[in-house]
Amino acid sequence: MAGHRLDPIDRKILAELQADGRMTNVELAKRVGISAPPCLRRVRTLEEAGYIRGYHADVDSRELGFEVQVFAMVGLVSQAEADLSAFEERCREWPLVRECHMLNGEVDFILKCVAPDLSTFQTFLTEDLTSADNVASVKTSLVIRGAKDAPGVPFEVLEERLSRDA
Amino acid sequence: MAGHRLDPIDRKILAELQADGRMTNVELAKRVGISAPPCLRRVRTLEEAGYIRGYHADVDSRELGFEVQVFAMVGLVSQAEADLSAFEERCREWPLVRECHMLNGEVDFILKCVAPDLSTFQTFLTEDLTSADNVASVKTSLVIRGAKDAPGVPFEVLEERLSRDA
């Protein structure tokens, strides 16, 4: 399994930075039990190895005026690889689409979208998404309310698994 | 609409910190065109007003050994508010469930889950989720591959909207 090249200190660093990405390096070093310079070296190594893809402020979309969140299930006409890639590329270009994942089962993609209001979303839905090449069906579900939105990965599960396998 | 109390500098700050949450304050100040002290004051104000909920490192779940991502659609038996809240509370306690959103339409909730492997997920699915109180139906879809995962909010859309309304 992956992640085996990381020692417990590296995993603690990742967990701490996932919880608070703006933590100072000295605070981080104190929490993981080493001094600042090697701690910073580990962080840089984790970044370059791709374990850390970036750091992002978590902005409140509703407070900013994005009052609509929608999940869209998309079925395509053709599932040939070139056509799948073409659809994915289009999703990357649509700013209202924040996430796009290819699924197994009866539906081909799930999209998470945000919009300032319903009419903006419906314009996008009818003019862009539904009428895009190769799109066969779109089913949308409005988010009534959010109940949980945890960042990233449950490190507790990883630790439990590693200690069980050891 | 919300977000009207933010001037263009505040919005630029949010956009920059969403793109790079570890940017130093002097770099941020340079990019938004003011000096460091007022820039830091604005950031603190945005944090306290709830526009910024936190900062998180974006860790690569697959590289860390979480090779399975699943969307689960959950239908409940009772949609009374107390029962909805009880289910949401349970989702908050399950570490494999990273997101839980209440939806309109035929399904009540959509859950985004991660797990180290399929058997871990299936154990969770059968022993925890499907057999939880008040759960009527669960349909799961495995993520074959991720095509887009943009953080937060499309500020371009916000700016376009504000300039159109002005």
Add this chain to the structure above:
DNA sequence: CGTGAAACCGTCGCCCC
């Protein structure tokens, strides 16, 4: 991995508009 030093940054008080 730790120590020490130098450059940089976050932060405050004060002044300005």
Add this chain to the structure above:
DNA sequence: GGGGCGACGGTTTCACG
């Protein structure tokens, strides 16, 4: 009200052991 200047203390980030 918000923005800029200067200075102090803490932090980042070297080179070296």
